[in-house]
Amino acid sequence: MANLCYTPPRHCPSDIYLPHQLKDCEFVFVRNDSVKRPLTPAYTGPFRVLKRADKYFQIRKGIHTDNVSIDRLKPAFIEKPSSHTTSQSTPQVQENFKTPVSLDKPKYTSSGRKFNVLVFNxxxxxxxxxxxxxxxxxxxxxxxxxxxxxxxxxxxxxxxxxxxxxxxxxxxxxxxxxx
Known part of the structure; x- marks a missing residue:
């Protein structure tokens, strides 16, 4: 016990990891720092970035704007829709157990509601x-x-x-x- 010495607390700010894609990304995710219920996602979004500053970003959340600190942000990479469609065949999955399949066209009731007739194996x-x-x-x-x-x-x-x-x-x- 006599050999233990007192170490003063560190008052310098700790470094925060900031992704380099954050400076030019179009959309961001915002971390939710509140106490969360189980299975609640840690990030919400993606939100569009309107304005950038050194310590915060101005983002659009729904119909209003919000200033968010950059240490709560993560860049979101949104896939752009392709201009051409490719005709790749999707693999067929074989099922051992047959599920109910509707073989007939939809039928209509006297009031005009549509219903399907299920045909069971x-x-x-x-x-x-x-x-x-x-x-x-x-x-x-x-x-x-x-x-x-x-x-x-x-x-x-x-x-x-x-x-x-x-x-x-x-x-x-x-x-x-x-x-």
């Missing part, structure tokens, strides 16, 4: 129906009868396999495996 309907029936039967009966009935119905309807995992004496967790 047979496996999709039977899959959802087997899950619904297994949950309904396990909640309503809570017995071995519900297990046998839901296994029979799921195999009959969707050719899927239900696995029951006992959680307690009368509650079972059902897992559906589709072939």
């Amino acid at each position: 047979d496996n999709t309907i039977s899959f959802y129906l087997s899950i619904y029936l297994s949950i309904y039967l396990s909640i309503s009966f809570c017995s071995y009868l519900s297990i046998y009935l839901s296994i029979y119905l799921s195999i009959y309807l969707s050719e899927s396999l239900l696995i029951y995992i006992p959680i307690s004496q009368s509650i079972y967790l059902s897992v559906v495996l589709v072939r």
